Amino acid sequence: MRDWQLGLVLSTSALMVGAAASAELKTIEEILDEQRPKVVEVADALWHAAELGYLENSSSRVLGDYLSANGFSVERQSAQLPTAFVASAGRGSPVIGILAEFDALPGMSQAAVPAREVLVDKAAGHACGHNLFGAGSVAAAVGLAKSLQLTGREGTVRVYGTPAEEGGSGKVYMTRVGLFDDVDVVLHWHPGDRNNASPESTTANKSGRFEFHGVASHAAGSPERGRSALDGVEAMNHMVNMMREHVPSQARIHYIITDGGAAPNIVPEFAEVYYYVRHPKPEQVVSLFERVVAAARGAALGTGTRMNYEVMHGNYPVLRNDVLARVFDRHMRLLGGIDYSAAEQSFADTLYTSLIEPSLQIGSQSEIQPFRFRQKMGSTDVGDVSWSVPTAGFSTATWVPGTPSHSWQAVAASGMSIGHKGMMLAAKVIALSADELFRNPRLIRSARAEFVKNRGVDFKYEALLGDREPPLDYRK
Numbered sequence: 001m002r003d004w005q006l007g008l009v010l011s012t013s014a015l016m017v018g019a020a021a022s023a024e025l026k027t028i029e030e031i032l033d034e035q036r037p038k039v040v041e042v043a044d045a046l047w048h049a050a051e052l053g054y055l056e057n058s059s060s061r062v063l064g065d066y067l068s069a070n071g072f073s074v075e076r077q078s079a080q081l082p083t084a085f086v087a088s089a090g091r092g093s094p095v096i097g098i099l100a101e102f103d104a105l106p107g108m109s110q111a112a113v114p115a116r117e118v119l120v121d122k123a124a125g126h127a128c129g130h131n132l133f134g135a136g137s138v139a140a141a142v143g144l145a146k147s148l149q150l151t152g153r154e155g156t157v158r159v160y161g162t163p164a165e166e167g168g169s170g171k172v173y174m175t176r177v178g179l180f181d182d183v184d185v186v187l188h189w190h191p192g193d194r195n196n197a198s199p200e201s202t203t204a205n206k207s208g209r210f211e212f213h214g215v216a217s218h219a220a221g222s223p224e225r226g227r228s229a230l231d232g233v234e235a236m237n238h239m240v241n242m243m244r245e246h247v248p249s250q251a252r253i254h255y256i257i258t259d260g261g262a263a264p265n266i267v268p269e270f271a272e273v274y275y276y277v278r279h280p281k282p283e284q285v286v287s288l289f290e291r292v293v294a295a296a297r298g299a300a301l302g303t304g305t306r307m308n309y310e311v312m313h314g315n316y317p318v319l320r321n322d323v324l325a326r327v328f329d330r331h332m333r334l335l336g337g338i339d340y341s342a343a344e345q346s347f348a349d350t351l352y353t354s355l356i357e358p359s360l361q362i363g364s365q366s367e368i369q370p371f372r373f374r375q376k377m378g379s380t381d382v383g384d385v386s387w388s389v390p391t392a393g394f395s396t397a398t399w400v401p402g403t404p405s406h407s408w409q410a411v412a413a414s415g416m417s418i419g420h421k422g423m424m425l426a427a428k429v430i431a432l433s434a435d436e437l438f439r440n441p442r443l444i445r446s447a448r449a450e451f452v453k454n455r456g457v458d459f460k461y462e463a464l465l466g467d468r469e470p471p472l473d474y475r476k
Contacts, residue, residue: 027150028431032143032424039139039427040420042066046131047112047415050104050124052475053164056083059102063134063161070142071149072159079174081470085161086179087138089145092154094444096434097180097389098141099188099382101165102134106475110408112415114351125411128166129191132398132414136189136423140430147435155438158183162381164474167207169313171381173470175388176463184444185324185390187434188382189426191414192395193360193403195337196369197329197429199320199392203252203278204285205379206314206464210236210296213306216269226267227304230260233271235299236307240275240292251288252278252377278379280317282464312471314464316383319454320373323447324392324433329371331432337366338397338421347418348400351409358402365397365422378405387461390444390451394429398422 042062049058060083064074072087108125111117141159148155164170212233217226240253255275261268277289300307340348348362385391399413413419437443
């Protein structure tokens with residue numbers, strides 16, 4: 001039996017947890033229960049701040065200060081990113097990394113109520129629950145570090161505060177400069193509408209802003225003297241849309257026109273369109289993106305305009321790791337799902353009526369989903385981390401079952417007690433799983449063996465976004 005296969009067997013065996021270990025696990029849960037009021041306070045502070053990528057100054061400070069107050073050394077502005085940080089506690093090896101995200105989404109303002117209610121003083125909102133992600137991860141790290149201190153065991157807990165996940169690829173820049181090179185495993189989680197620790201992958205993603213430059217003139221009085229930059233954008237979009245018939249079925253291409261001109265009676269001198277290209281395989285994304293660029297060049301030629309483009313971000317797909325996923329799954333099942341109070345049930349019932357074709361029923365938040373591989377069509381910069389170090393994640397039911405991410409319903413639940421319950425479950429799953437990895441180095445070796453097998457021994461990391469500098473102003 002191979003080492004990583006042996007790890008799968010060991011990680012699923014409850015015999016590993018004896019009486020002494022069970023008492024230790026209970027200690028971690030008690031630590032986290034004691035931390036809960038402060039963790040909720042941190043999560044709510046991030047929810048109210050709702051800061052966009054690379055602008056998360058307050059959110060980054062709140063998370064770093066919480067870690068510092070609990071004995072972590074905190075290095076801020078890591079990888080020359082103004083809101084990134086790396087915090088460490090403990091001593092020696094193994095080194096377990098925990099990811100913490102905290103950026104919000106533009107245009108997603110919403111109150112913590114079960115009906116659509118925009119907050120007039122806010123433009124952004126935590127429609128992906130990153131306020132919970134960040135707070136839950138730092139809570140897990142604190143619980144784990146305190147347990148290591150109590151037991152006297154060696155091991156280092158390291159928290160990576162990773163900004164701008166939503167389109168800014170913060171983790172890619174942190175990976176590119178080698179911040180994960182000395183880490184044994186990386187653990188993470190994500191808010192969601194279900195409790196699920198199945199192994200998964202995502203799509204690779206590459207995005208770009210395409211600018212078209214034309215010649216302005218009066219659209220009625222002298223249109224022949226103008227060259228419309230918007231015509232260039234629309235010609236590009238038309239060609240890309242025709243291209244959809246001739247791309248792999250798992251490809252995803254989407255765009256928005258970010259600037260279409262100033263007034264109908266002026267031939268637009270400038271126009272811009274923003275594209276995302278996705279596919280489960282990085283090499284397919286590179287190929288498809290080149291075809292999109294070719295369409296842009298053809299559109300400029302045909303409309304008499306000039307085109308230039310800027311690659312905005314690029315992410316690898318998440319590389320699955322079943323050894324680590326099974327550790328998560330076992331601890332999640334031991335802890336169980338989430339139960340609603342009467343007030344939470346009323347909130348959920350009301351919000352549920354606003355969902356379009358929800359995929360889950362209310363009540364499923366108390367269940368753990370079956371363990372099976374999932375191919376997700378979204379993307380995340382966690383992918384680049386996962387090709388550098390063995391990595392695994394999971395989701396908990398921080399939202400009403402059936403809620404899609406990037407929705408006002410996700411913002412609402414992320415700002416109240418349903419989100420808090422899912423967050424604390426996630427903190428416990430990460431802390432208890434990491435504790436098992438500290439106690440059983442064989443699991444770490446097995447996870448590493450699977451990682452090398454899945455990645456390939458000859459793999460050399462090259463960021464899909466190339467050597468560009470971080471787009472620190474992409475949300476301004």
